[in-house]
Amino acid sequence: MSKPITLYSHGTGPNPWKVDLILRELNIPYETEWMDFADLKKEPFESKVSPNGRVPAIHDPNTNITLWESGAIIEYLVATYDKSAALTYTSSPEKYHVSQWLHxxxxxxxxxxxxAAWFWKFHQEQLPSAKERYFEQVKRVFYVLDKALKGKTWLVGDKCTIADLSFVTWDGMAAKMGIEKNYPDYYAWNQRLVARPSVQKMLKDKEAAMAAGH
Known part of the structure; x- marks a missing residue:
């Protein structure tokens, strides 16, 4: 049996939960090490785990690899543990289209x-031009996804892959803006993703982690 992977995380940001979700989907044993924001820029985390001083990061004792950056971690998990290609494809062009959407x-x-979240919620000054700029970019992403999903169930091929799952945690943040229903094919796809048991469990665990102050 594989030794559990260590997932360095915190409760609030969407990116650590992207990795958490893929670990769940692939039934990979893992343990979460909750990090305080202040400790991300300190030693030994910066030198031993993530020189960028951010999470997610993982350490896999089965291969003795440490990785940071959510996309790189997801690609690694699939390449190493998804032997049946449950969340990807081995055929061309599908495998490249999966990579395309992940990127x-x-x-x-x-x-x-x-x-968009920063300027709408956290920035100390009200900057209407910045808010408008990033709100328009959120709508652009919705438009791209909505157009690509027209007449389709999933982004690539006939199954849910990391191409789809990688969007879920950030989509949850954007849903608070209340515009996602203006993009019906995107919205239906997002509802299919949110209905997955792994996503439901991840969202509940995220709520619990935030309530616990992680």
């Missing part, structure tokens, strides 16, 4: 949704 999530969704 779009990391470059197109995560950064823009994060900036």
């Amino acid at each position: 779009f999530q990391m470059s197109g969704q995560g950064p823009y949704f994060g900036q």
Whole structure:
């Protein structure tokens, strides 16, 4: 039996929960080490785990690898543990399309949704131009996904893959903006994802982690 992977996480950010979700989907044993924000920029975490001083990061004792960056971790977990290709494809062009959507999530969704949340909720000054800029980018991502999903159940092929699952945690944040129903194919896809048992369990555990102050 595999030794459990250590997942370095905190309760609030969407990216650690992306990795948590893939670990659940693949039934990989893991343990969560909750990190305080203040400790992310301190030693030994920065030098031993994540030079970027952020989570998620993992240490896999089965291969003795330490990784940071959620997309790289997801790709590693699939390559190492998804022997039946349950969450990906081994055929071309499907495997490259899965990678394409994973990279779009990391470059197109995560950064823009994060900036939208910052300027709408956390920034100390009200900057209407910044709020409008990132709100428009959130709508652009919804538009891209809605268009790609027209007449389809999943982003790639005929099954749910990491291409789909990687979007779930950030979509939950954007749902608070109340515009997702303007994109019906996107919205139906998101509802299919949220209905998955692994996602339901992850969302409950995230609530519990935040309530516990992680």
